Amino acid sequence: xxxxxQSPSSLSASIGDRVSITCRxxxxxxxxxxWYQQKPGKAPNLxxxxxxxxxxxxxxxFTGGGSGxxxxxxxxxxxxxxxxxxxxQQSFTSPITxxxxxxxxxx
Amino acid sequence: xxxxxxxxxxxxxxSQTLSLTCSVSSDxxxxxxxxxxxxxxxxxxxxxxIGRISTSGSTNYNPSLKSRVTISVDTSKNQxxxxxxxxxxxxxxxxxxxRHKSARFDYWGxxxxxxxxx
Numbered sequence: 001x002x003x004x005x006q007s008p009s010s011l012s013a014s015i016g017d018r019v020s021i022t023c024r025x026x027x028x029x030x031x032x033x034x035w036y037q038q039k040p041g042k043a044p045n046l047x048x049x050x051x052x053x054x055x056x057x058x059x060x061x062f063t064g065g066g067s068g069x070x071x072x073x074x075x076x077x078x079x080x081x082x083x084x085x086x087x088x089q090q091s092f093t094s095p096i097t098x099x100x101x102x103x104x105x106x107x
Numbered sequence: 108x109x110x111x112x113x114x115x116x117x118x119x120x121x122s123q124t125l126s127l128t129c130s131v132s133s134d135x136x137x138x139x140x141x142x143x144x145x146x147x148x149x150x151x152x153x154x155x156x157i158g159r160i161s162t163s164g165s166t167n168y169n170p171s172l173k174s175r176v177t178i179s180v181d182t183s184k185n186q187x188x189x190x191x192x193x194x195x196x197x198x199x200x201x202x203x204x205x206r207h208k209s210a211r212f213d214y215w216g217x218x219x220x221x222x223x224x225x
Contacts, residue, residue, distance in 0.1 A: 001170070034211045043203055043215035044154065050210070087154055091210035094167040096144075096156040 002026050004033075004090050006099035014107045017078045021102045023071045023088035032092035035064055035073045037084045038101075044087060048073060080106055109134040111204050113219035119198075120225050125191040127219055129204030136185045137162050142207040143187045145178060147200040148218075155200075159207060160187055194223045 003026040013019045023033065031051035036044035046055045048064035051071055061076040075082055083106045088099040115127035129143070136143065145157040158168035160178045168176050172191070180187040191198060199222050206214040 032210055036212070043205075043218055044212070045215075046211055046213055049213075055213070089154075089212070091207075095169045096159075096207075098154040098156065101153045 001095055002029060002090050002093060002097055004088055004097050004099045006088055006102050008102060009100065010103040010105065012105040012107055013078050015078055015080065018074065018076045019078060019104065021073045021086055023073070023099050025069045025071075025090055028068050029090050029092035031067050032090055033066070033071045034089045034091065036087045036089065038087065039084045075104070078106065082106065109206065109214045111206065111214055111216035113202060113204050113216045115219055115221070117220055117222060119194055119221060119223050121195055121223055122193055125189070125194050125198060125221055125223070127189045127202055127204075127221070129187050129216055131185050131187075134206075136180060136187065137182050139163070140208060143180065144205045144207050144212065145189045146203045146205055146212075148203070149200045157189065196223050199223045
């Protein structure tokens with residue numbers, strides 16, 4: 001199985017800040033990496049697919065990058081509604097695997 | 108707008124079988140481009156992919172659950188289903204169904220909470 005490891009597991013930042021979350025795959029997954037935002041009690045919502053492509057309707061302050069084994073989700077100009085848990089997920093091969101999640105708190 | 112809706116019992120006894128159905132609307136489950144998936148999330152924990160089925164009926168399962176899981180599709184009802192046998196308390200979770208298109212989960216159900224308890 002391909003393991004995807006996220007860091008940090010949690011972070012706290014202020015309104016207007018820029019934060020980054022990283023995801024490392026245990027082997028080369030090209031750009032088969034997606035990012036999701038999940039708010040409590042809700043289903044995850046697709047933010048970024050294929051490492052750097054933005055899903056329709058997602059604010060432009062969410063950007064993704066990377067390829068191979070190292071990937072990054074960056075949230076610029078942090079807003080109160082960005083408080084959530086973020087997950088990366090690889091679709092390179094079955095079984096599909098998710099990162100452990102990063103909880104983002106707003107100060 | 109594609110919609111997915113999970114349904115099934117919220118309480119299952121230990122050693123029994125968990126059964127859930129996902130109803131799909133505003134899209135045909137027969138569309139050959141998609142996989143239809145089940146994903147679960149224990150309270151306060153991360154997401155675990157359970158498995159998927161294609162419109163041709165081919166399946167892939169998480170090896171950690173493979174011996175206990177069956178996913179099937181009913182194209183006449185535009186639904187797909189999850190069956191998990193011999194459940195324990197560790198199977199207590201929020202169960203999501205989701206569409207997998209072009210290597211990403213683009214539509215999700217709202218989730219169905221299943222508790223395993225006597």
